Amino acid sequence: MATQTDTRTQIERYLLRLRTGLGRMPDAEKAEILSDIRNHIEERLADATTGQAEIVAETIAALGSPESLAESFQRERLMARASVSAAPSALLHATFQWALTGLRGFLVFLVLLCGYSFGIAFLACALLKPFFWNHIGLWLDPPAFSLGFISPDWHGARELLGWWIIPIGYSVGPLFLIWTTRLVQWLLRRRSAQSMEAL
C-alpha cells in the first residue's frame, strides 16, 4: 500500500512540476496537457506487467524531466498556426507568448502592434476623409507628425496631404498590414527553426 501511495505522489509531483513549467499558458490548455500526460501514465500502468513503481519510473524517464517536457510544449505551441497562418489573432497570440519570454519577443510584438496600427490608421483616414475632410489627414505640428483626426480647436498643425490621403491611405494601409504580417510570420518561422535545431 505504501508503494502505491508513493507512486501516486510521484505522479502528482511530476504533474505539478509540469504545470509550473507550462507557465502562463491558458488554464484550459494547461488542463488539457496535464490530462494528456496523466492519461498516458495511467495507460502505462493499466498495461503493467511489472510493479507499478517501476512502470511509473520508466514512463517518467521516457517523458523526460517535467521542465524539458514543458519546454517542448511551449516550443511546439510557438510553431502552431501563427507560423503558417496570417490571421491577426493568431499572430498577436503567438507574438504575445513570445514577448513573455524575453526582450526579442517583446520587440517583435511591438513591431506587430505598430505595423497593424499604422495600417489601420492609413485605411481609416482614407475611409473617413470624405466625411471629416477638415479634420482628417497627415498633420505637421513641428517637430511632430500625426496621422488621423485632429480637433477643430487645434490650429497649430498644418495638413500635408489634402485629398491625397485617400489614394495614399488605400495603398499604404494594406501595404503596412501585409508587410507586417509577412515580417512577423518570417520571424516566427525563423524562431521555430532555431528551436527545432536546438532540440
Add this chain to the structure above:
Amino acid sequence: MANKSPGPDNWDAQLRKGCLELAILASLWAEPLYGLAILRALVSRGGMEVAEGTLYPILNRLRIDGLVTSEWQDAGTGHPRKYYTLTGSGRAKAKEMAAAWGAFSAQMDEIVSAVRTKGKHHGDAN
C-alpha cells in the same frame, strides 16, 4: 571514448523529427487513436520509435492548428481514454504532406541510387 561519429546520428534524428508530424497524421488516417496507441502504431507499421515526451507536444500543436480533435471515450478499460481524430483540414494536410513526401522521397531515391549501387558493387566479390 567511443569513436562514433555524431554526424549521421544527428542527421537521422533531424530527419525523423521533420517527418514526425506526417507520421502522426498518417497514423490517425484509418481510425481515431489514443496517445499510447499512436506510439504503438508507429512502431508496428513502420518500426518508428518515438519518444513519449515528443509525441504529446506535437499532438497539442496539431490540436491548436485544428488538424486533430480529441475526445474522451470510455474504452471499457476502467479509465477513459483520450482519442485523437483527424479533422477535415487534418485530412487535407495529411494528403498534401503525403504527396510532398512521395515526390521528395522519389527525388532522393534517384539522387542516392548512385551511392547505393556503388556501395553494393564495392562490397560484392563480383
